[in-house]
Amino acid sequence: MTDTSPILKMPYIQPSQAQKHVTHNEALRLLDAIVQLVVLTHDQNSPPATPEEGGSYLVAENGQAAWAGQDQNIAVFSDAAWRFIVPKEGWVAQVAGKDNEVVFDGSVWRARRLGNVEGLGIGADYDAYNRMVVSSDAVLLNNAGAGHQVKVNKATAADTASLVFQTGFSGRAELGLVNDDDFALKVSSDGVVWTEALRVDGATGQVTTGVAGWREVLTGPRSFFVDAIQGSDTGSGMGQASDAFASLSRALAAALGLDTGGHDITIEIAPGTYALAEVLSVGTGLIGGGKLIIQGNSADPDAATIEATERAIVVSSGQVLLRRVRLQNSSTANAVVTVARHGEVILDEVTFGPAGGHMDIAGGRVVLGGGYAIKGGAAYHLRVSEGGLYDGSAQPVTLQDIPSFSDAYINCSEGSVARISGQGFTGNATGKRYDLSTNGVIVAGGNTLPGDMAGTTQTGGQYA
Incomplete structure (x- = not known):
C-alpha cells in the first residue's frame, strides 16, 4: 500500500503511526486548497507582495521568485509559506472576481470554452435537426471593434x-x-x-x-445576343451561341425591360433568317434614354435577315439604329420598317429585300449613318407623310437586280420632307421616280431619283 492517495496525493495514516493528527491535518489542508477551487489570479508568474493567508494562485508561464519552477501549478499561501500542488488534467478553477472558469488541459490552464458540442438550446431545447435553438426577445451579434459578418455556408x-x-x-x-x-x-x-x-x-x-x-438600372452599355439556331429564350441572352436568345422578340423585351441610365443597348444578331411571329414594336423608347442598336454581321449585311409577313419593325418613340441587317416582308402594301411620330431610325449598311414597302415614315424621322443597298422591289421604297422627315445625309444607295417600284420610289405628302441632295445612286430601277402632293417637299439638290418614269407633282408639292 502506498503512502498517498492516487489522485489528490493525500497522505494515508499508517498503522501504529505516532502523531496521527499531523498526517490527518495535512490531508485536510490539501482538501481545503483544492476542493471548490477558487484562485485569486490565473495570469501572473510572480508572487503578490502581500499574499492572502489561505489564498490560492495559478502560476503562469516562467514563474519568478518563490514561484520559480512551478509553472501551471497551484500556489497556496498557508502558515506564511508557499505550498504548491500539481494539478491533474480536467481540474477546474473559478477565478475570483472575473466570473469565469479555467480548465487544466494537462499542459496549461485555459479559459473554459464551448466547442464540438452536440447541440445548444438557450431558453428552449434543441433537436436532431435544429442543433441550436434560441428562444428570446432579441439576439445581438456585436462587433469586436470594427466590422462584423454573419456567414451562412453550403457544401455545393x-x-x-x-x-x-x-x-x-x-x-x-x-x-x-x-x-x-x-x-x-x-x-x-x-x-x-x-x-x-x-x-x-x-x-x-x-x-x-x-x-x-x-427595372434594372444599367451602369454601362448592355449587349444581348440572338442566335436562331443555338440560342434559347429561357436564358439570359448575354452570351453567344447557346447563351444567346433564340428570338428577336425576346431580346427586344429584355431591352425594353431595363432602365438604361442613358446607356445604349445593342442586340447582336447571329447569321440566319429571323422570321418574325410578331412585330418588333418600340412604342415608348428605352427607359432612361440611349439608343437601341440592332445589328448583324459586319462582313455581310445579308447574312442576318429579318423578315415578316407584314410590318417587321415599328418605331413610335425613341431612337433605333439598324446596322448590317437585311429587311424584307411578303406584304403587298405594308412597309417592312415603319417610323411613327416621336420615333427615329438610323440606317447604316442595311439591305432592303422584296417588300410591300421599304420605309413608311408617318410623322417620324429616318436619317442615314451609312449607305445601304436595295435588292428587291416594292410598291414604294420610301413613303413620307404627316410631317415626317427622311435625311439621306449624302450617303450612297446601291440598287441591285433592277428593283421595281409599282407606285413610286418616293411618295412624299402632308408637309413632309425628303432630303436626297448629295446622295449617290448606283444601279437602276423601274417605276415612277416620285409622287409629290399636299405640300410634300423633295430636296433633290440636282439628283435624279431611281426609276424609269418621270415623277409627278400636285396640290402644293415641291421638287427642288
Whole structure:
C-alpha cells in the first residue's frame, strides 16, 4: 500500500503511526486548497507582495521568485509559506472576481470554452435537426471593434444557404442561395406555394423580378445576343451561341425591360433568317434614354435577315439604329420598317429585300449613318407623310437586280420632307421616280431619283 492517495496525493495514516493528527491535518489542508477551487489570479508568474493567508494562485508561464519552477501549478499561501500542488488534467478553477472558469488541459490552464458540442438550446431545447435553438426577445451579434459578418455556408451549388422567415412555424419568406448560386427572394402566403419576387444572377449581376415595374438600372452599355439556331429564350441572352436568345422578340423585351441610365443597348444578331411571329414594336423608347442598336454581321449585311409577313419593325418613340441587317416582308402594301411620330431610325449598311414597302415614315424621322443597298422591289421604297422627315445625309444607295417600284420610289405628302441632295445612286430601277402632293417637299439638290418614269407633282408639292 502506498503512502498517498492516487489522485489528490493525500497522505494515508499508517498503522501504529505516532502523531496521527499531523498526517490527518495535512490531508485536510490539501482538501481545503483544492476542493471548490477558487484562485485569486490565473495570469501572473510572480508572487503578490502581500499574499492572502489561505489564498490560492495559478502560476503562469516562467514563474519568478518563490514561484520559480512551478509553472501551471497551484500556489497556496498557508502558515506564511508557499505550498504548491500539481494539478491533474480536467481540474477546474473559478477565478475570483472575473466570473469565469479555467480548465487544466494537462499542459496549461485555459479559459473554459464551448466547442464540438452536440447541440445548444438557450431558453428552449434543441433537436436532431435544429442543433441550436434560441428562444428570446432579441439576439445581438456585436462587433469586436470594427466590422462584423454573419456567414451562412453550403457544401455545393445545388444545396441551400438561406434565411427563412416564418409565422407560426410556417414559411412566409426566404432569401439566400436556394439550390443554385443566384441570390433570390421568394415569398409564400401559406408555406406551401412559393413565388419568386427577386433574383440576382450570380455570374452577371443581372436582376430579374416577379413584380412588374421593377427595372434594372444599367451602369454601362448592355449587349444581348440572338442566335436562331443555338440560342434559347429561357436564358439570359448575354452570351453567344447557346447563351444567346433564340428570338428577336425576346431580346427586344429584355431591352425594353431595363432602365438604361442613358446607356445604349445593342442586340447582336447571329447569321440566319429571323422570321418574325410578331412585330418588333418600340412604342415608348428605352427607359432612361440611349439608343437601341440592332445589328448583324459586319462582313455581310445579308447574312442576318429579318423578315415578316407584314410590318417587321415599328418605331413610335425613341431612337433605333439598324446596322448590317437585311429587311424584307411578303406584304403587298405594308412597309417592312415603319417610323411613327416621336420615333427615329438610323440606317447604316442595311439591305432592303422584296417588300410591300421599304420605309413608311408617318410623322417620324429616318436619317442615314451609312449607305445601304436595295435588292428587291416594292410598291414604294420610301413613303413620307404627316410631317415626317427622311435625311439621306449624302450617303450612297446601291440598287441591285433592277428593283421595281409599282407606285413610286418616293411618295412624299402632308408637309413632309425628303432630303436626297448629295446622295449617290448606283444601279437602276423601274417605276415612277416620285409622287409629290399636299405640300410634300423633295430636296433633290440636282439628283435624279431611281426609276424609269418621270415623277409627278400636285396640290402644293415641291421638287427642288
